[in-house]
Amino acid sequence: MDLHLNLNHDSGLAEQIHTQLSQQIASGALREGTVLPSSRELAGRLAVSRATVVTAYERLAAHGLIRSRAGIGTMVSAGRGSAPVAQVESPLRPRAVWEAEPFAVPDPAMPAAEFNFAPGVPTHAEFPFAQWRALLSDQLRTSTEAGYADPAGSARLREALARHLGVSRGVRVGAGQLVITTGAQQAFDIAARVLLEPGDTVAVEDPGYRPAYRGFLAYGARVVGVPVDAEGLVVDRIPPETRLVYVTPSHQFPLGMPMSESRRTELLAWAARHDAAIAEDDYDSEFRFTGRPLTPLQATDTEGRVLYVGSFSKTLLPALRVGFLGVPWTLAEAARRAKFAADYGTAGHLQAALAEFIETGDLARHLRRMRRTYERRHDVLMSELHDQFGGVLEPIGSSGGTHTAALLTPGNADDLALTDRARVEGVLVGALSRWGLQRPGPNGFVFGYGAIPAERIRDGLAALRRVI
Ligand SMILES: Cc1ncc(COP(=O)(O)O)c(C=O)c1O
CATH class of the missing domain: 1.10.10.10 (Winged helix-like DNA-binding domain superfamily/Winged helix DNA-binding domain)
Structure with missing residues (x-):
């Protein structure tokens, strides 16, 4: 002691x-x-x-x-249990940004719902826990990665990942252009540190992915929400002074539709005209069920303006906290230094286990299995929405991913009241309006199907239908 x-x-x-x-x-x-x-x-x-x-x-x-x-x-012999540490009255206060509404942190202790349609939660049931445990313990026995290492990530993982992204997504990135990050969230942070001066303008989709919005705000950027329509981000509404545009072209979060080919072309041309960068969050692209594969912006970018962001949160587990950032060559060294400044690098044993998982083809096999699971859930969900919610909900439709959204038809109550009522009935479902950033989002629901087995979807939707 x-x-x-x-x-x-x-x-x-x-x-x-x-x-x-x-x-x-x-x-x-x-x-x-x-x-x-x-x-x-x-x-x-x-x-x-x-x-x-x-x-x-x-x-x-x-x-x-x-x-x-x-x-x-x-x-x-006479402890009184743990009492709070006596606090002195400190004159220190956080910057105003931390008091702002977007920074509310979700409560992880929230009790699980009987029918869980929470978006952004992958299935845990199919994660190969035993194999992962063996891979990690192998690394702990044999790995030489015991000290500080290259902050950009292990060369082995970056090479395996570069090959995987090339084969599965057509992404043209060399290992030296990749930085292994703590989830997609740190990739946004590094992109901001590398490219922006505080006060620079960042354009984000609205409704959009709040954690990215939050990350840019926290960095000190001026963040502007740009409307989204059926084709994705409305490019001609991007403020001309924008330095960085954040988009989810494969599966718009939260609405779910992909960005159209013509919008993609328009966005790349816009960035070229305005000398801006694009942060492409290729969210949910691994699970595509219908239609032709969509080429990432990164793969058609001839000007080197796209920063490519990916994550293993949906394909493996959010708790791993592993993602990556692929940058044009001109930014590679700065991104590596920014990762170093942020946290010195991602855990070595985790990277080694992941490299092995990719090299052996296990990741590709796991993705194929998960794709079948999600496709089945997606199909059941769409057909039940059609059968049970005719005239009440209009599904937006998506070609893949782990969630789908639907709009409430006019005359219905608002989604916040309805999701509260649903929660009481044991149904957890997302309110679409919550994902509005600077203007209210549309009235509707976001249905995640990562946490709910196919055979529970029908009963879950029936319980939701009863509260509308
Ligand atoms: C749009 C979007 N991007 C990225 C992620 C993954 O974030 P992270 O890798 O930080 O867990 C999510 C998770 O829900 C998401 O919804």
């Missing part, structure tokens, strides 16, 4: 030791059963005589606060 005591003058040393130890016992900092250093050891550490410590210990024992146990030593 490494006790910290602060002795500030030479007289009354036993009294000071006694007072400070009794305070620590009273506050719960020293808990019942904690073994204290021997009187000889503590005297040595505090540079006082052993008799001084013995006096202090005797007084504590006389008050019943400590006792000696043969073979163990001196222990705390």
